[in-house]
Structures are given as C-alpha cells and as structure tokens.
Amino acid sequence: MLSVRLRLLGQWALDNREREDAAEVVEFALKLAIRTTAYAPNARILRELATPLPFISDESVVRSLSRSFDSQKGAIEHLGPTEDFVRLTLLLAQAESKYDIDASRNRVIDTYFYISALDDLAIKAGSLAWLVASLSDIDPQEQFEAREGIHEIANEELKKSIKQLLNTTADHYRAIRHIVRALAKARPDMAFEVCQALNTQLRRDQALHELVESALHVAPGKINVPFIEQVMNRFATPELQDEALLSVIEKLSKISEKETHLIGVAMPLINRIKSMSASDMRARAYCQAYSLLINKDKSNKYNSLASSLLDQLKDTWVEIDVGWQKVDIGFKIAESLAETSLQKAREFLALTEESRDLITLNARIPAKVYRTCLRLTIRAYSSLLAKALVGEEDRGSIASLIGLIPSNGEQAKLWVELALQCYASKQIDECKRIVDQYIKPLLSNIPSADAHYRTLITVRAAPALYFAHQLTALEQISQLPQPHRDRAYVAICRFMLTKQIRLNYYCGCHVIEGRNQA
Amino acid sequence: MSSKEGIRRKQVLEEAKLLIAQIPAKLDRMEHYNDLASTWLEIDTPAGKECLELSMKSAVGIHNPELYSAQKEIIDLAYRLDPTLAASLASLADDDLARVQLKQRIQLLDLKKKMADQVRSVENFKPSSKSDYAEAAWMLLGGLNAGRVAPLRPDDIRNFLPIAAALPIKEAYRILAWVIENAKRRFSQTDQARTYLRPLYEATFVGAELVGRMAVRSSALIKQVKFQTSKPSSIASTLIRSGEREDAKRFLRDWFEREVQQYLKICDPYFGPTDLEILHILLSANPDCKVQVLTSRKHQEQEHVSAPWDESYRAHWRFRVSDQDPPDTEIFIIGTVSKGDLPIHDRWWLTYKGGIRLGTSFNSLGINRDSDISILSQEDAEIRERDIDQYLLRVKRDHGGDKLLYTIFTL
Numbered sequence: 001m002l003s004v005r006l007r008l009l010g011q012w013a014l015d016n017r018e019r020e021d022a023a024e025v026v027e028f029a030l031k032l033a034i035r036t037t038a039y040a041p042n043a044r045i046l047r048e049l050a051t052p053l054p055f056i057s058d059e060s061v062v063r064s065l066s067r068s069f070d071s072q073k074g075a076i077e078h079l080g081p082t083e084d085f086v087r088l089t090l091l092l093a094q095a096e097s098k099y100d101i102d103a104s105r106n107r108v109i110d111t112y113f114y115i116s117a118l119d120d121l122a123i124k125a126g127s128l129a130w131l132v133a134s135l136s137d138i139d140p141q142e143q144f145e146a147r148e149g150i151h152e153i154a155n156e157e158l159k160k161s162i163k164q165l166l167n168t169t170a171d172h173y174r175a176i177r178h179i180v181r182a183l184a185k186a187r188p189d190m191a192f193e194v195c196q197a198l199n200t201q202l203r204r205d206q207a208l209h210e211l212v213e214s215a216l217h218v219a220p221g222k223i224n225v226p227f228i229e230q231v232m233n234r235f236a237t238p239e240l241q242d243e244a245l246l247s248v249i250e251k252l253s254k255i256s257e258k259e260t261h262l263i264g265v266a267m268p269l270i271n272r273i274k275s276m277s278a279s280d281m282r283a284r285a286y287c288q289a290y291s292l293l294i295n296k297d298k299s300n301k302y303n304s305l306a307s308s309l310l311d312q313l314k315d316t317w318v319e320i321d322v323g324w325q326k327v328d329i330g331f332k333i334a335e336s337l338a339e340t341s342l343q344k345a346r347e348f349l350a351l352t353e354e355s356r357d358l359i360t361l362n363a364r365i366p367a368k369v370y371r372t373c374l375r376l377t378i379r380a381y382s383s384l385l386a387k388a389l390v391g392e393e394d395r396g397s398i399a400s401l402i403g404l405i406p407s408n409g410e411q412a413k414l415w416v417e418l419a420l421q422c423y424a425s426k427q428i429d430e431c432k433r434i435v436d437q438y439i440k441p442l443l444s445n446i447p448s449a450d451a452h453y454r455t456l457i458t459v460r461a462a463p464a465l466y467f468a469h470q471l472t473a474l475e476q477i478s479q480l481p482q483p484h485r486d487r488a489y490v491a492i493c494r495f496m497l498t499k500q501i502r503l504n505y506y507c508g509c510h511v512i513e514g515r516n517q518a
Numbered sequence: 519m520s521s522k523e524g525i526r527r528k529q530v531l532e533e534a535k536l537l538i539a540q541i542p543a544k545l546d547r548m549e550h551y552n553d554l555a556s557t558w559l560e561i562d563t564p565a566g567k568e569c570l571e572l573s574m575k576s577a578v579g580i581h582n583p584e585l586y587s588a589q590k591e592i593i594d595l596a597y598r599l600d601p602t603l604a605a606s607l608a609s610l611a612d613d614d615l616a617r618v619q620l621k622q623r624i625q626l627l628d629l630k631k632k633m634a635d636q637v638r639s640v641e642n643f644k645p646s647s648k649s650d651y652a653e654a655a656w657m658l659l660g661g662l663n664a665g666r667v668a669p670l671r672p673d674d675i676r677n678f679l680p681i682a683a684a685l686p687i688k689e690a691y692r693i694l695a696w697v698i699e700n701a702k703r704r705f706s707q708t709d710q711a712r713t714y715l716r717p718l719y720e721a722t723f724v725g726a727e728l729v730g731r732m733a734v735r736s737s738a739l740i741k742q743v744k745f746q747t748s749k750p751s752s753i754a755s756t757l758i759r760s761g762e763r764e765d766a767k768r769f770l771r772d773w774f775e776r777e778v779q780q781y782l783k784i785c786d787p788y789f790g791p792t793d794l795e796i797l798h799i800l801l802s803a804n805p806d807c808k809v810q811v812l813t814s815r816k817h818q819e820q821e822h823v824s825a826p827w828d829e830s831y832r833a834h835w836r837f838r839v840s841d842q843d844p845p846d847t848e849i850f851i852i853g854t855v856s857k858g859d860l861p862i863h864d865r866w867w868l869t870y871k872g873g874i875r876l877g878t879s880f881n882s883l884g885i886n887r888d889s890d891i892s893i894l895s896q897e898d899a900e901i902r903e904r905d906i907d908q909y910l911l912r913v914k915r916d917h918g919g920d921k922l923l924y925t926i927f928t929l
Contacts, residue, residue: 042581079613080581120580121542169546174584366733372691373726379695380719383702387711397723404730425706500663 002039006032010048022052023061030068043076043084050088053095054137062095082118083178086111086127090134097138105144108135112154121168122175125161129182132158136186162194173203177210184214188227196234202483205237212244216251221259223251229268237483238277239452245272246281246288253288253295260296270305274312277452279320280329286313287333294340310344314351319449323359323406324367327352359406367405374401374414382421385430399438409457412442417501419464424499428467435468455484462488463495528565531558535569548576548588555595567603570596574610586619593620597627630654633678634667651681652689655696662699669703672714698722755892763884767799769891770880774803779870781808785906787860788879789813790821791834796880797847797929798840807869808846810910814860815853815923827851828927835929847929852909854920861917862909866894866902873899 009029016022029049033041050069056062069092077085089111097104111131118124132154135144145151162179169175176194183191188211195207208231215224215231228248235241252266270289276282286309293306317333320326330352338345361367381398384390398418405411419434439461446454458465458480465473477488495501534554541547551573559566570592577585589611597604601624608620633654655678661667675697682693698718705714758766774782782800786793789811800807824830828849835844852860865876877889894902908914909922916922 080579082579082581120544122545123580123582165543168540168542171546175543175546360734361730366729369687370726370729370733372687373722373729376691376694376698377719377722377726379698379702380715380722383698383706383715384711384719386706389712389716394719401723401726401730404734498663 002032002036003041006039006041006045006049010045013049013051017052018055019052020057023056023058023065026050026052026065027061027068030065030072034068034072040075040079041072042079042081043088044081046072046076047084047088047091050091050095053091054098056095059099062099066092066095082120082123083126083130086115087130087134089114090130090138094134094138101143104138105148105150108138108144108150109148112150116157121161121165122178125158125165125176126178126182128154128158128161129179132190133182133186162197166197166199170199171203172198172200173206177207180207180210181214184211185218188215188224192227192231195231201236205235205240208235209240209244213247216247220251220254221256221262223248223262225252225262225265225269232269232272238481242276242278242281242452245269245276246285249273249285249288249292253292255292255296257296257298260298263292263297263302266292270309273309277455279316279447279450279453280325283313283316283320283329283333286310286316287336291336291340314348316449317351319447321407321409321446321450321453323355324362324364325407327356327359327362328364330355360404361406367410371405371410371414374405375417377401378414378418378421381418382425385422385425385427402438408442408445409453412439412446412457413460415439415442416461416464419468420495420501423464423467431464432468435464439464455480459484459488459491462491463501466492467495528562531561531565535572539572544576544580545582545584545588548573548585548592551576552588552591552595555592559595559599563599567596567599570603570607571610574607577616578610578612581613586616589616589620590623593623594627597624601628601631626650626653626657630657634658634661634670648681648685649689651678652685652692656692659692659696659699662696662703669700671704672701675700755890757888757890758884759888760886761884766884766891770796771799771803773874773893774800774807777869777872778804778807779872781810781869783810783812783866783868783903783906783910785812785862785868785902786865786876786879787814787863788817788865790817790879790881791823791831791838792881793879794831794835794839794844794929797835797844798842801840801842801845805845809848811847811849812860812862812906812909813849813851814858815851815925816858816860818851819858827925828929831927831929844929849927849929850910851925852922854917854922856920859917860909861914861922862905866906868894868899868903868906871896871899873902 006029009025009032013022013026013029016025026049033046033049046069050065053062053065053069056065069088073085073089076088089107093104093107093111096107108131115124115127115131118127132151135151135154139145139151142151158179162176165175166172176198180191180194183194191211191214192208195204195211198204198207212228212231215228232241232245235244248269252262252269255262270292273282273285273289276285290306290309290313293302293309313333317326317330320329330348334345334349334352337348356362361370377398381390381394384394402411402414405414415434415438419431419439422428422431422434443454443458443461446457448454458476462473462477465476477485480488531554534550538547538550538554541550551569555566555569555573557566558569573592574589577589592607593604596607604624604627608617608624611617611620629650633651658667662669678693679697682690682697685693701714701718705711756769758769778800782804784796790813797809800809818827831849854861865879867874867876873894875892875894876883877891878887883889883891912924914922
C-alpha cells in the first residue's frame with residue numbers, strides 16, 4: 001500500500017528531521033509520490049515529508065527538493081487539509097530563507113494572502129497561528145518587518161480572528177485547540193493567554209492540557225520547565241492536570257546527562273506528583289521521576305529523594321484497585337526500573353508476580369471478555385424480574401460470578417447495572433438491597449489512595465445510590481470534586497428521563513446503546 | 519398549537535437559519551444546521567431538507583477529521599425521511615473519500631432497515647462485512663430502547679446468532695445484547711417469560727461461567743509454565759556456606775523428621791554411591807520412609823561406578839555407610855542412548871505435599887562452595903512430582919526422539 005508507505009516515510013521524516021541524510025529519504029518519498037498516479041498524497045503527508053528541509057545544509061539539494069514540492073502544490077491544495085498546505089509552504093519558506101531571503105519573503109507574503117482569502121474562520125485562524133509561529137523561525141531578525149510589516153500584521157490578524165472565533169462559537173476548546181497547538185512552542189505566552197480566554201473551566205483546562213502536550217514537542221533538554229510550571233498552576237480539573245504532569249515527567253526523564261541542570265528546575269514539578277489524584281498515573285510518574293534522578297544525576301545529590309520516591313511508588317502501586325491494571329503497571333514499572341537498577345527492577349517484578357498469582361483475572365483482555373459476558377448475563381437476568389422469576393439461588397450465583405472480578409470498582413459497576421435494571425423493572429426493594437449489600441461496601445473498599453478511581457465509580461453509581469437512598473446519595477455526591485459532581489447529577493437525571501444506563505464502554509468511547517459518543 | 523403560534527414558530531426557525539448562515543466556522547455552522555434540521559423535519563419537511571442541504575454544502579472545502587461525524591448525522595437524518603434523499607445528499611460531498619464513507623453509511627442504514635423489517639433470510643443481505651451486522655444491531659438496540667423500533671419475533675433474529683458467533687466478543691456483544699433485549703421486551707411481561715427468558719438467562723450465565731473458568735485455567739497454566747521455565751518459587755530458602763556441612767545435615771534431618779511423610783523421591787542427575795550417606799540420616803530420622811532415587815547413567819559412567827551398578831551401590835552402603843539395612847530404596851539409573859543424560863537437570867527431593875530443591879548434590883553440600891536449599895510450596899512440589907513420576911513409572915521412553923535406557927534395582 002503506497003499510502004501506508006508514504007505515511008511511514010512521513011513519520012520518519014518528522015522524527016528524524018535534523019538528520020544529515022534525511023534528504024535522501026525525502027527525495028525517495030517524493031519520487032514515490034510523484035510517479036504513482038493511482039494514489040494522490042494529501043497536504044498532510046507532503047508537509048510531514050518536507051519537515052527536514054530547513055535542516056538540510058546542501059543548498060542545491062534544498063532547491064531541488066523545494067522545486068519538487070512546489071510542483072505538487074497545485075494538486076494538493078484542493079485535497080487539503082488546508083492548515084497542512086499552509087504549513088508546507090511555510091516550511092519551504094523557512095528552508096529558502098537560508099539561501100534566498102527575498103524568495104522566502106515573497107513566499108511568506110503569498111502565504112499570508114492565501115490565508116486572508118480563506119472563508120472558514122476556524123481554518124483561517126489556525127493557519128494564521130502557524131504563520132505567526134513560523135515567522136520566528138523564518139525571520140528571527142525580523143528583516144521582513146521593515147518592508148512589509150508582516151510580523152505585526154499577521155499578529156494582529158491572528159488576535160482579531162481568535163477574538164471573532166471566541167465570540168461566534170460555543171465550543172471554544174474545539175475552535176481554538178489547533179491554534180494553541182500551533183503557538184505552543186514559538187509563542188507560548190500567546191497560547192497561554194488564548195487558553196485562559198475560553199468560556200468554561202473544563203474547556204480552559206482541556207486547552208491548557210493541549211498547550212502542555214504541544215509544548216513538549218521539543219528535544220527533552222529544550223523543555224520550557226518554568227513556563228510549564230506556570231501552566232500547571234492554572235489547572236482546575238485534576239485528571240487533566242495529572243495527564244499533563246505525567247507527560248512532562250516522562251519527557252524530562254529522557255534528558256541527556258549533559259542537561260542535568262534541568263533536574264533542579266524540575267523539582268517543583270516532581271513535588272507535584274504526590275498530589276496526583278489518579279493512582280495509576282501517580283505510580284508511573286514516580287517511576288519516571290525516580291529514573292530521572294538515579295539515571296541522569298551522577299552527583300548523587302538526589303539519592304535520598306530518589307529513595308523516597310521509590311517508597312512512594314510502592315505505596316501508590318499497592319493501592320491500585322483494579323487487579324489486572326495493577327499487574328500491568330507493575331510490569332511496566334519493573335521494565336522501567338531495569339534501565340536504572342536491576343535489583344530494584346527484580347524486587348518490583350517479584351512483587352508484581354506475587355500480586356498476579358494472588359488473583360485470577362489478572363490480565364486486561366480476559367477480564368474484559370469476562371465482564372462483557374457478565375453484562376449479557378445481567379441483561380438476561382433483568383428480563384426475569386418483572387415476573388419474579390429470580391430466586392435466592394440465582395442471586396447467589398450472579399454474586400459469585402461478579403465476585404470473581406479482582407476489583408472493588410469493577411464489581412461495583414456491574415452491581416450498579418443490575419440495581420438499575422431492578423429499579424427500571426419496579427423491583428425497588430431489590431435495587432435497595434443491591435446498593436446496601438454490594439455497591440456501598442465495594443465503594444468504601446476502594447483504597448483511599450486510589451481516590452480518583454473511587455470518584456469515577458461513584459459517578460457511575462450515582463443513579464443507583466440516588467434511587468436507593470436519595471438523601472444519603474445527594475450528601476455523598478456533594479463531596480465529589482468538580483466536574484465529577486455535576487457528572488453525577490447528570491447521570492441521575494439521564495436515568496430518570498431515559499431509564500437507560502450509560503455504562504457500556506468500548507474503544508475508549510462513552511457509549512449509549514445504539515449511539516456512540518466521543 | 520394555534521395558527522398564530524405556528525406562524526411565530528416558523529419565524530423563529532427562519533431567524534435561526536439566518537443566524538446560522540452567519541457562523542464563520544464551517545463545521546460549527548454545519549452542526550447548527552443539523553440541529554435545526556432535526557427540529558424542522560418534524561414540522562416542515564421541505565424546510566428541514568433545505569437545512570440538510572445547506573449543512574452538506576457548508577462542508578465543501580473543509581478538510582477536518584471531525585467532518586465525517588457531522589456529515590454522518592446529515593445522512594442519518596435524511597435517511598429517516600427518505601433513503602433517496604440521503605443518497606443525493608451524500609453525492610454533494612466534495613471529496614472521493616467522503617463520498618465513499620457516506621455511501622457505506624447508507625448501506626449500513628439499509629442493512630439496519632432490513633433487519634428491523636424482519637427480512638428473514640440473511641442471504642438477502644449484502645453488507646460489506648459481518649461487523650456491519652454488529653453496528654446495525656447496536657443501532658437497533660438504541661431504537662428498541664428509545665421505543666422507535668418494535669421488538670422482533672425470535673424467529674426473525676435467530677439468523678443473526680451465527681453471525682455473532684463468528685465475531686470477536688466486542689462486536690458480538692452488540693448483536694447478543696440486541697437479541698436479549700428483543701426477547702426481554704417481547705416476553706418479560708407475558709406468561710411465556712419462563713419458557714423463553716429463563717433458558718436465555720441460563721445460557722448467558724453458563725457462558726459467563728465458562729469464560730471465567732477459562733480465564734482462571736489460563737492463569738493457572740501461565741503459573742505452571744513460569745514454574746517450569748524459571749527458578750522455582752520457593753517459600754523459603756537456606757544458604758549453606760562452604761564448611762557448614764554439619765549445618766546442612768542438621769537441616770536435612772529436621773526436614774526428614776518434620777516434613778517427610780510416607781516417601782521420599784530424590785531426583786538428582788549427579789547422585790552416586792557416595793550420596794548414600796543421606797539414607798543413613800533418613801534412617802535415623804524417619805525409618806519407615808520409602809525412597810526412590812532417580813539419577814543419570816552419565817554420572818555413573820563419569821564416576822567410574824563399576825558394573826553391575828546395583829552391586830557397587832550395595833557394597834558402598836555396607837562398607838562405607840552403615841551396618842544397618844538401608845531404608846526401603848529403589849534406584850533408577852536412566853539416560854539417553856546417545857549421551858546418557860537424564861532429561862531432568864535439577865535436583866529435587868520430594869515427599870507427600872512438599873519438597874526441597876538443592877543447589878548441589880548431597881555429597882558436595884557444605885564442602886567446597888556455597889549453595890542453597892529451597893523449600894517448595896505444595897503446589898510446586900506436586901507439579902515437580904508429576905514430572906518425576908513419568909520416569910519412576912517408566913511412562914517416558916524417549917527424550918526428544920533419543921531412546922531412554924533404564925536400570926532399576928533395589929538397594
């Protein structure tokens with residue numbers, strides 16, 4: 001498949017943009033793309049392939065490759081994506097700026113006019129963001145500014161477009177996320193400002209998360225740690241903050257031994273790990289931070305901190321509620337520790353194996369298959385409720401099947417499903433019995449260190465808790481952090497209105513039966 | 519609704535349409551047109567159709583991964599009204615890939631319709647893949663839940679079960695959930711609930727139980743494989759250092775007294791006449807214990823044990839070890855024809871519900887180098903014993919195609 005080959009070559013070009021021999025690969029890929037008539041690569045693939053151009057030192061090679069890319073522009077312009085088409089022209093301008101500044105300037109001006117003519121504001125704003133971001137690479141001395149004032153014009157145009165976009169759309173995050181992505185590295189302060197202008201807290205946090213992830217698309221040693229720390233302070237949604245922090249720590253763990261000065265700068269971020277709410281992410285972050293301190297710091301200055309991180313890593317890992325997840329993460333931690341300390345890795349491996357041997361459904365896929373089968377059983381069980389065809393023995397049997405699952409939370413989810421089926425079938429007492437006998441104890445058995453997971457399960461359980469005991473449920477829900485509290489209320493209202501359970505999860509999507517929702 | 523209110527409603531919708539046209543982000547505009555169309559189609563079909571067309575035309579020039587989701591919504595809305603309208607709207611898409619995707623969507627909606635319309639013969643359907651049935655069943659389940667689709671008769675959905683059986687559980691679930699929900703809605707309030715629904719419940723229960731058992735068995739097998747391919751998982755071990763032979767003997771005597779029951783099976787490819795001293799210790803600690811020793815032909819040859827081997831062993835016992843009769847002991851000297859190797863390389867001493875693993879042969883223990891003795895769990899010991907018994911019972915006749923030679927005698 002030519003498309004797959006070209007995509008792979010494009011990915012290679014992205015990852016190896018600064019290699020001396022990247023030109024050979026780009027040339028090969030371009031020839032491959034041009035000589036085939038059966039498949040037309042779009043702007044994204046060509047843009048990815050063009051990524052190494054600004055780093056190629058041989059002028060004649062750059063000229064030749066630029067000509068080849070130019071010859072394809074007419075064909076790909078209508079295929080889009082438009083932003084990738086713009087980025088391609090900006091890459092060519094950047095490559096050209098090293099040997100022909102006038103040609104580069106003309107290309108930038110043409111690109112600006114092309115963007116100005118776009119009729120979709122979202123695409124226009126995104127393209128302008130790429131132009132503004134690229135100008136600092138194409139014309140770092142701002143030579144273009146004296147003649148055309150392109151820096152200032154593009155900047156102002158972008159600000160105006162963003163303002164208009166925020167004034168005319170409801171889903172601000174979706175409208176500006178590509179702008180944040182474009183500005184994250186070259187104009188982080190501007191991107192930060194945009195993030196803070198969004199219309200809801202959740203969207204602001206989603207944008208901040210996007211900003212951190214995009215700002216990390218640099219070599220590990222070039223991470224702007226103080227800026228990231230500044231962004232971290234603005235999060236209000238713990239799970240998004242956790243994800244962003246984990247990405248930062250993972251990236252920092254890849255710094256070279258010459259960049260150890262970053263360890264000291266990164267200390268405030270490392271200190272944040274203990275406040276991460278999701279235990280699985282906390283464990284992974286501790287692991288990466290430990291690797292960073294032990295592997296990269298040869299002065300042994302941070303030995304006692306590293307040792308403390310390792311202790312906290314163990315404590316966190318022990319408290320993970322979902323058995324197969326614990327095993328999975330345990331093996332990953334052992335793998336990661338093996339790079340720094342074989343002995344510690346062995347110890348963790350032994351702990352993980354011991355934990356694995358204690359539980360039956362200790363791998364993710366068999367556990368998922370089993371839970372899926374149980375869901376079918378629960379659905380069939382619920383069909384017997386209306387005519388009271390369920391006996392004590394059936395209740396015991398289904399409890400023993402659910403009890404096989406090595407997780408308080410995952411068991412609770414299934415009981416919630418059954419309790420709500422009972423409620424929908426007007427078996428109110430049975431619903432209450434399930435809540436009292438199973439759901440509440442299981443919720444309280446989820447380790448307190450796995451607080452985030454307990455919160456998620458409580459949200460799931462909210463309708464069942466509410467229909468069993470309204471006052472205590474509302475009291476329990478009021479203790480949840482936002483936005484989970486609101487989600488719990490929404491779950492109750494949804495069940496009241498539809499009598500349907502939003503519990504089925506596949507492919508990472510929230511699924512309502514018959515309807516997939518991202 | 520009064521005619522005055524009807525006019526006002528139309529004015530509001532017209533106003534909304536004008537406002538939507540001013541939205542500068544096309545994808546956002548499309549989604550608003552779709553929302554407006556879904557409201558308008560119920561009131562004024564031509565106006566709703568116009569909204570769908572406007573929405574589809576707004577997509578021209580957008581190259582956004584989220585575009586398909588909005589286009590799909592247009593097609594779904596149009597299809598409910600008229601399948602030919604859906605097809606004509608799909609043709610408005612401005613790129614080839616989008617047209618293909620939307621055509622596939624229409625085929626899926628056709629399939630869903632046929633399934634809901636109780637077309638009994640699956641052969642009449644021409645979906646692109648079995649996965650389409652799962653997707654269509656999922657949509658039908660949504661329809662059942664929303665009350666838009668009536669439950670079908672069992673005979674009309676039975677044909678889809680073999681399709682589910684051929685799919686991965688993730689997709690099969692969608693068909694099976696639809697089948698169960700159908701039966702539930704059709705029979706749960708009727709007297710036939712016991713006849714139809716009880717067996718259905720029992721079948722799903724057995725299915726779940728079976729999956730649970732398979733998962734447990736698979737987990738146990740992994741443990742077994744791990745045990746056989748790596749160092750055994752001992753619950754405790756003792757390090758015997760060089761020069762601590764007396765400690766080693768003490769440890770073994772204690773183990774014979776406390777743990778060994780009924781029998782002792784020694785598997786050691788390096789067991790020779792000089793190791794018979796251990797039987798002397800056993801005799802004092804546990805005189806009624808029966809012993810079976812499994813060793814290799816190769817070791818006997820390397821140690822130049824004189825043939826016949828039974829006489830050499832008996833002579834060694836009588837002259838070098840004890841005046842007493844040895845415990846009830848059988849010695850199995852086994853090896854491949856080519857090299858004389860015993861297929862088991864480790865040293866195991868096993869008894870009823872227990873055992874130990876030795877890092878070196880008894881006659882070297884605590885003499886020249888450090889070595890350890892590990893106590894095995896019951897489970898580990900039993901697995902090992904099953905391996906050894908294949909030789910003690912002479913079930914195993916060759917090793918990797920190399921014939922095994924057996925010499926068995928009583929001490």
